[in-house]
Amino acid sequence: MKKKSATKDLKFDTKWTYAPAPESADHIQLKEKYDLFINGKFTAPSSKKYFDTINPATEKKIASIAEANAADVDKAVTAARTAQQKVWSKISAAERGKYIYRIARIMQEKARELAIIESIDGGKPIRESRDIDVPLAAAHFFYNAGWADKLEYAFPGKKTAPVGVAGQIIPWNFPLLMAAWKIAPALAAGNTVVLKPAETTPLTALKLAEILQEADLPPGVVNIITGAGATGAAIVNHPGIDKIAFTGSTDVGKIIQKSLAGTDKKYTLELGGKAANIIFEDAAIDQAVEGIVNGIFFNQGHVCCAGSRLFVQEGIAKEVIRKLKDRIQTLIVGDPLDKNTDIGAINSKAQLRKIKSLVQIGIKEGGECWQSDCDVPSKGFWFRPTLFTNVAQSSTIVQEEIFGPVLAIQTFRTVEEVIEKANNTPYGLSGGIWTDKGSKAFQVSSKLRAGVIWANTYNKFDPTSPFGGYKESGVGREGGLHGLSPYLKLY
Amino acid sequence: MATKTAIKNTSASASKRLDVKKTYKIYIDGKFPRTESGRFYALKDAAGNVIANVCRGSRKDLRDAVVSNRKAQNDWSKRSAYNKAQILYRIAETLEGRKTQFIDTMMKEGYKESNAKVEIEAAIDLLIYYAGWSDKYIQVFSAVNPVESSHFNFSYPEPTGIVHVFCPQNQALLGIISHATPVIIGGNTCTLVVAEKHPLTAIEFAEVIHASDLPGGVINIITGYRKEFIAHASSHMDVNAIVYSDVDQEQRKTIQINAALNVKRVVDYSKEETASPYRIMSCQEIKTTWHPIGI
Numbered sequence: 001m002k003k004k005s006a007t008k009d010l011k012f013d014t015k016w017t018y019a020p021a022p023e024s025a026d027h028i029q030l031k032e033k034y035d036l037f038i039n040g041k042f043t044a045p046s047s048k049k050y051f052d053t054i055n056p057a058t059e060k061k062i063a064s065i066a067e068a069n070a071a072d073v074d075k076a077v078t079a080a081r082t083a084q085q086k087v088w089s090k091i092s093a094a095e096r097g098k099y100i101y102r103i104a105r106i107m108q109e110k111a112r113e114l115a116i117i118e119s120i121d122g123g124k125p126i127r128e129s130r131d132i133d134v135p136l137a138a139a140h141f142f143y144n145a146g147w148a149d150k151l152e153y154a155f156p157g158k159k160t161a162p163v164g165v166a167g168q169i170i171p172w173n174f175p176l177l178m179a180a181w182k183i184a185p186a187l188a189a190g191n192t193v194v195l196k197p198a199e200t201t202p203l204t205a206l207k208l209a210e211i212l213q214e215a216d217l218p219p220g221v222v223n224i225i226t227g228a229g230a231t232g233a234a235i236v237n238h239p240g241i242d243k244i245a246f247t248g249s250t251d252v253g254k255i256i257q258k259s260l261a262g263t264d265k266k267y268t269l270e271l272g273g274k275a276a277n278i279i280f281e282d283a284a285i286d287q288a289v290e291g292i293v294n295g296i297f298f299n300q301g302h303v304c305c306a307g308s309r310l311f312v313q314e315g316i317a318k319e320v321i322r323k324l325k326d327r328i329q330t331l332i333v334g335d336p337l338d339k340n341t342d343i344g345a346i347n348s349k350a351q352l353r354k355i356k357s358l359v360q361i362g363i364k365e366g367g368e369c370w371q372s373d374c375d376v377p378s379k380g381f382w383f384r385p386t387l388f389t390n391v392a393q394s395s396t397i398v399q400e401e402i403f404g405p406v407l408a409i410q411t412f413r414t415v416e417e418v419i420e421k422a423n424n425t426p427y428g429l430s431g432g433i434w435t436d437k438g439s440k441a442f443q444v445s446s447k448l449r450a451g452v453i454w455a456n457t458y459n460k461f462d463p464t465s466p467f468g469g470y471k472e473s474g475v476g477r478e479g480g481l482h483g484l485s486p487y488l489k490l491y
Numbered sequence: 492m493a494t495k496t497a498i499k500n501t502s503a504s505a506s507k508r509l510d511v512k513k514t515y516k517i518y519i520d521g522k523f524p525r526t527e528s529g530r531f532y533a534l535k536d537a538a539g540n541v542i543a544n545v546c547r548g549s550r551k552d553l554r555d556a557v558v559s560n561r562k563a564q565n566d567w568s569k570r571s572a573y574n575k576a577q578i579l580y581r582i583a584e585t586l587e588g589r590k591t592q593f594i595d596t597m598m599k600e601g602y603k604e605s606n607a608k609v610e611i612e613a614a615i616d617l618l619i620y621y622a623g624w625s626d627k628y629i630q631v632f633s634a635v636n637p638v639e640s641s642h643f644n645f646s647y648p649e650p651t652g653i654v655h656v657f658c659p660q661n662q663a664l665l666g667i668i669s670h671a672t673p674v675i676i677g678g679n680t681c682t683l684v685v686a687e688k689h690p691l692t693a694i695e696f697a698e699v700i701h702a703s704d705l706p707g708g709v710i711n712i713i714t715g716y717r718k719e720f721i722a723h724a725s726s727h728m729d730v731n732a733i734v735y736s737d738v739d740q741e742q743r744k745t746i747q748i749n750a751a752l753n754v755k756r757v758v759d760y761s762k763e764e765t766a767s768p769y770r771i772m773s774c775q776e777i778k779t780t781w782h783p784i785g786i
Contacts, residue, residue, distance in 0.1 A: 139639065156631055158769070254751045261747030262740070269754065426753065445780050449652075453780045460781050462638035466646050470776050471731070472754045481634050482646060482777045490769065 018332065021339040023126045028113045030203065033064040036072055036226065037209035039079035040219025046071040051228075053202055056123040057336050057345040057380040065202050068225040073194070073234040076223040080165045080192040081240055083220030088192050089162065091218075097148030100187055102215040104141035107180075110211065111135065114204055118176055119336040121203040123345030123381070124299050126337050136461060137180035140479075143463035144184035147484060151189065154481055158490040162190030163266060164242035166487065167235040170205075171248045172198035172347050173302040173403075179205045181478055182245050183222055184463075189487035191243070192221045196235055199228040200348045233259075241265060243486065247304075250401070250427070250472050257475075268476030268486045270304065270468055272401040273429030276422035277307030277458065278412075278444065281315045283434035287456065289323045292407070295432055295458040297331065297385055300343055301405040302351070304473075305430035307458055309398060310409045311418050317411045321389065328372045328385045335377070343405060346381040355383050355404035362388050362397035367408070393424055401427070415440065419447045428470030432458045451477070515690060517546045517714055518697035520559035521707020526715070527551040534600075534690060542599055545690045548715035550723045553655075553682065556711035557729050560653045560680040563708025568650045568678035572626035575676055579622035581703040583615045589699065593692065597663050600689050607663075614668040620766050621672040628677070628768045632775075641784045648775035650678035651756055652731035655724040657717060659737045663689035667696055670734060670760060673770035675709055679732075682711040684724070690714035718742070725749035732774050736761035 033050065035042040047069040052061045068076070088096065107114065111134045118129040151160045166186045170178035175197055186193050197205035209224045225231065229252075236244055236256050246256050247270040260267055277295045279288045295307025312320045336344035346352040363369050368390040376382035386406045391398050398408045412418040422431060430452040433444050445453040451469045454460060461467065461479075468477040476486050516523040528549035533541045567575075586593070590611055597607035633647035654674045659666035666686060674681045685693035697712045713720070721742045725733055726749040733746050733755055743759075750757045758773045 157767075250754070254754065257751035257754060258748050261751070262744035271754065441782070445778075446649075451776060451778055453778065455780060455782045457642065457781055457783050460638075460640060460642060462636065462640065462644065464636040465638055465644050465781070466634075466636070466777050466779050468777070470651075475754060475756060477777050480636055480646065480779075 018340045020335070022335060023116060023119075023337045023339060025116050025120065025337060028116050030063060030117065034202070034206045034226070035066045036068050036076070037206065037224040038072070038076045039083075039223065040213065040217075042209070043075075045069065046075075051199065053121060053200065055120050056200075056347055057377070059379055059381075062121060063203065065199075065226045068196075068227040068231045068234075070234045072225055073231065073238055076194045076225050077165060077167075077238050077240040079220035080194050080223055083218060084162070084165055084192040087218045088221050089190060093149035093151070093190070096190065097145045097188065099215060099217055100141050100145035100148065100184060103211060103217070104138045104145060106211045106214055107134070107138040107141065107208075110207075111138065114176060114207060116337065117207060118204050119344065122172060122175055122201045123336050123347050125341040125344040126339055127341065128299060132461075133174055133177045136463070137177045140177070140180040140184045140463040144188040147185070147188045148190075151484070151488065154484055155488070155490050160189070160488045160490060163487055163489055164191060165240060166191045166193050166243045166245060167238065167241040168193060168195040168245045169232045169235060169248065170195065170197055172201040173299060173304070175201040176204035176208065178247055179208055182247075185478070185483050186245075186487050187221065189484055191487055194223045194225065194235060194241070196225055196227060196232055199226070202226045236260065243267065245478070245486065246270070253474065266486060268468070268478065269474040270478060271429075271472060271474040272427060273304045273306070273469065273473050274309055274399070274401050274425050274427045275305055275307050275430040275432065275450065276309045276311055276418075276448070277432035278311045278418055278422060278434065279313060279316070279320055280433075280435040280437075280440065281313045282436045282440075284436060284456075285316065285320060285323065288434040289320065289327055291432065291434060291456070291458045292324060293327055293331070296407045297343055297405050298459050300346055300383070302347055302403055303459065304401075305452060305459065307430075307432050308402060308407060309422075310407055311412050311421060312409065313418075314411045314413050321387075321409065324387070325370065328387070329374070331372060331374065331385055333372075333374050333376050333382060333384060343385060346383050346404065349381055351403065352381040352383060355402055355406065358397055358400065358402045359386060359406060362391070362395065362406075362408075365395050365397075367391045367395060367397060393421060399425065415444065419444060423447075423449050426472040429468075429473035430454070513543070515543050515545055515694045515714070517548055517552060518694065518701070518710075518712040519552065519556050520562075520711065521701065523697070527555065532716070534688075536599060537601060543691060546714050548684070548713035549719070552713050553720060553723055553727070556682040556713060557653060557727055559708035559711060560682055561729060563706055564650075564652060564680045567675070567680055567706060567709050570678075572629070575678070576622045576625035578704050579618055579625065579672065579676060582700055582705065583618040583622065585699045585703050586611065586615050586618070593664065593695065596691050596695055597689070600663055600691055602663065610662065610665050614665045617665070617668050617766060618672060621676045621771070624768055624771060625676050628771050631768065632772055636779070638781075642781045643784055644779065644781050646777050646779040648677070648772065649778050651774045651776055652679060653729060654679045654681040654732045654734055654774050655727070655730045656681050656683045657720070657733070657735040657738055658683050658685045658693075660686045660688065660717070661737070662686065663692035664696060667693060669765045670736065671710055674734060674774050677771045677775050679774050680709045682713060682724075684713050684715065684717055684720045687716060721745050722749060725755065726752055728753050730755060732756040732758060734758045734760055734774065
């Protein structure tokens with residue numbers, strides 16, 4: 001009887017509750033309507049159409065956003081081409097770098113405003129946008145700025161030249177960070193840019209456009225145009241684009257790769273993932289549990305490199321799962337602007353529907369589903385942190401990317417077995433290893449077919465660190481020295 | 492004396508002696524099978540005489556080759572750089588010893604003697620060049636990344652996996668060396684569809700690698716019509732990359748369209764010099780590993 005009470009669920013929320021600690025949003029400046037940023041000016045779209053961007057935590061409209069059609073894309077590409085030939089390629093590399101440093105500095109000055117807007121528009125917790133998204137975005141500009149006049153040292157035996165005009169299409173999970181991640185190396189390498197943010201999260205990219213104006217970046221060097229899939233397709237298919245950089249789903253990535261067939265456009269694709277996070281018996285278990293939580297619930301699980309498949313060695317499976325559930329029970333789901341919030345709002349209604357439907361499939365296929373019983377607000381898009389046990393390699397939720405706070409747990413006995421299982425996926429973006437034994441960490445990391453391996457850590461990012469996938473998780477790298485080559489002609 | 496006489500006697504009738512003609516088969520998994528399809532094409536000399544009935548490889552041969560590539564990939568990619576370099580060097584040594592044979596064969600396939608000699612010597616030297624890169628390209632193209640947080644972070648190249656190579660049509664031997672060597676020295680395994688007019692050189696090269704300690708399945712060689720392999724190779728779901736340098740515009744488009752099925756890397760070697768570490772790097776993936784620093 002005593003034993004039974006010892007294994008009872010821990011109830012952290014019975015003794016005290018957290019008082020709300022909302023970040024004040026009264027100082028942010030947002031317009032009611034945003035036009036397209038073309039040739040240094042905000043310009044009304046030729047489509048004359050606007051769509052709403054909403055706050056996923058309240059479902060309230062934040063602003064009207066212009067929808068770019070093919071004619072607008074053409075204007076943006078023309079502006080970028082002219083700027084590349086007449087301005088950006090004419091100024092010295094060192095001066096080019098100084099513009100990029102300027103952008104980084106203004107972003108740092110406005111970091112608080114950017115973080116709040118990021119959380120309002122996308123639903124991510126302010127703790128993440130404040131401590132990760134925005135500082136990292138500024139760091140990407142700062143890092144790449146220095147490359148502008150040092151490219152001759154980056155590729156041994158080669159001279160470099162810019163590719164020309166880069167068309168960049170970014171997703172809604174890290175809106176500002178992805179914009180920085182794409183624009184900064186493109187500019188450092190001497191290219192000009194046409195960037196399209198995702199239709200559910202355009203605001204921080206448009207705030208970035210204002211920052212570019214403030215930095216006196218020459219008109220046309222960066223053009224930011226908003227819209228949905230059709231706008232993206234118009235960018236991909238525009239003959240004036242020399243290089244496509246896309247981050248998003250593997251499905252759309254394949255469509256893009258296919259539509260670029262027969263052209264001379266260069267491309268990099270950062271696509272989906274279904275990462276294995278592997279916990280060995282000799283791991284520091286409490287640290288590993290933190291790592292699992294960070295791996296799958298960071299940014300509501302809207303992360304291409306999320307550790308969505310957990311592999312626990314059999315001997316510790318019970319303990320890990322118990323500790324994991326206890327930990328998950330303490331996670332606070334709610335107002336993205338509250339500094340205590342761990343898991344914010346699901347980015348959109350469509351994404352919430354997708355997560356729900358995959359969870360239903362998981363249950364139907366015999367998976368055992370466990371959810372935290374935390375409160376969630378009545379309005380907005382929310383999903384409680386969710387675990388699945390009793391799943392097989394062939395289960396849909398083990399094979400398909402869910403892009404939400406849903407973790408599929410499997411067990412294993414030997415190192416060989418877990419390597420085999422971990423690699424048994426068309427994806428190959430990332431992976432996690434938890435062990436106290438260095439030799440094992442090196443062995444497993446070298447055998448995982450994935451582009452980023454976190455050993456005894458997870459979901460860490462840095463501008464100096466290349467990021468990108470093997471297999472169907474993409475082509476090419478972004479970040480670091482290796483992230484420069486897609487934006488350069490080497491000769 | 493008796494033996495000598497016997498030889499003399501045989502050679503005395505040599506004018507009437509029948510040549511032993513060679514059957515040229517394909518090379519898969521370290522063995523020389525006939526094409527599974529049973530088909531052949533007649534290779535003719537300039538005068539129109541049939542020199543050999545050559546295997547006209549099929550989709551099934553390609554599939555078998557990819558299975559063998561996959562089986563060989565793990566072991567090959569884990570070989571030490573030193574070991575891989577020595578195997579490449581060994582291939583060069585073996586070729587050097589068979590120069591005369593290769594010149595003869597290339598002449599049968601239409602080469603002038605002087606051109607054949609230049610090409611085989613260039614091919615041997617290129618093998619030595621890439622052997623030398625084996626334990627260097629990882630050093631040159633890796634990085635330790637100074638991340639802001641307290642982590643040790645490094646990036647280095649790893650093989651993409653299985654590479655399908657369309658060797659150039661206008662070279663008997665140099666095209667094979669310049670297209671296959673950078674691929675395998677990077678730890679990949681590959682299947683080659685070789686020049687239609689030079690299958691004999693290609694299969695004799697298979698005999699060279701067979702005798703040079705290159706494990707079976709690292710290079711598979713299929714003879715046949717290129718156009719029959721464009722769609723199959725590019726849509727094969729276990730092929731990770733396609734390398735070519737002289738496919739036509741339409742074939743290139745087909746390859747690129749099909750590559751999207753499993754996000755294959757499509758590599759045009761004509762854009763890179765014949766001797767260049769960037770050829771190696773085009774079939775490499777950069778892996779980045781993070782580990783915390785602290786106690």
